[in-house]
Amino acid sequence: MGQHGEKAREILLDAAEELFARYGIDAVSNRRIAEHAGTANHSAVAYHFGGRDELLRTLLTRHLADTTRRRSALFEALPADAGLPDLLACLILPWTDHLASLPLPSWRARFVQQMRSVPSMHSMLGQAAVASPLTDELVKRVHAALGGVAPSVLYGRSSILGTMVLGVCADYEERVQDGVEEPNWTGVGYFLIDSCAGMLSAPVTHPGDFLAAPSSVYLL
Structure with a gap:
């Protein structure tokens, strides 16, 4: 072409x-x-x-190569004793840093959120989000760092995490466009890292299955 x-x-x-x-x-x-x-x-x-x-x-x-490149660079810089926040940074910062790189107004976070809200689009999202062996490795290491939390609980919390990350980014993207916020995607990224780390590692007060299978975060 x-x-x-x-x-x-x-x-x-x-x-x-x-x-x-x-x-x-x-x-x-x-x-x-x-x-x-x-x-x-x-x-x-x-x-x-x-x-x-x-x-x-x-x-x-269309932007997967950029987030993959950013994630690879962060992964290569991980210390041998990387903790949960470090691992989550490899998953979240490539997405927020990519959003920061887009010209204004950007629509990326709101588009992905709209895709996630349509049940018939979940299969397509899942195929696109099965990103790479690197993402799989990061998810495995996050789960290993949370060894005291049952897999069924982690799957349920991952579902909430996906909704939370996309929701926060979509809302912030709109607020930046409306002039309510000055762009600070780095701050948003670290806010999400802290929030996700707290949610994933929170005590389990009532054990029970929420989801039977893993849920993707869909950070594209």
């Missing part, structure tokens, strides 16, 4: 991410995306992506 085609794809992706973030996944048609991108070709999404599912997959993975 030529340079013009690549630019057209990026404009469509930017338009789609904004509209999905603002109005939800099911409320935005391919035609509306094309119109918002400024093209008279109402079949532009089908032409450039083959269909809606491929557009969504491309949106989910």
Whole structure:
């Protein structure tokens, strides 16, 4: 595909991410995306992506290389005796640092949150979030650092963690856009690290299964 085609794809992706973030996944048609991108070709999404599912997959993975690079660098710098906050930093800071790198206004956190709110999108999110052996290794080490907490409890808390991280980031992204907050994604990242560490390691006062399988955090 030529340079013009690549630019057209990026404009469509930017338009789609904004509209999905603002109005939800099911409320935005391919035609509306094309119109918002400024093209008279109402079949532009089908032409450039083959269909809606491929557009969504491309949106989910378009920044994955950046977060993976950031995560790898943090992982390489981990001390041998890395504790829970260090491990969580490797999972969370690549996401918040990536959000900090986006031009304003950004829509990334709100788009992923909208994807997570649609049950039919969970499979696609899960496929995109099965990031790499590195992420798997970090999750295993987090669980090992919490050896006194039953797996079923960790799975349940991971589900809450995913909702919390995305919710905080989506809300902060909107507040930055509205001028309520000056951008400080580093501060947000460390706030989330502390919050997640506290939640994951909290005492268990009433043992019991919450989820039967692991839940992804969906930091893309």
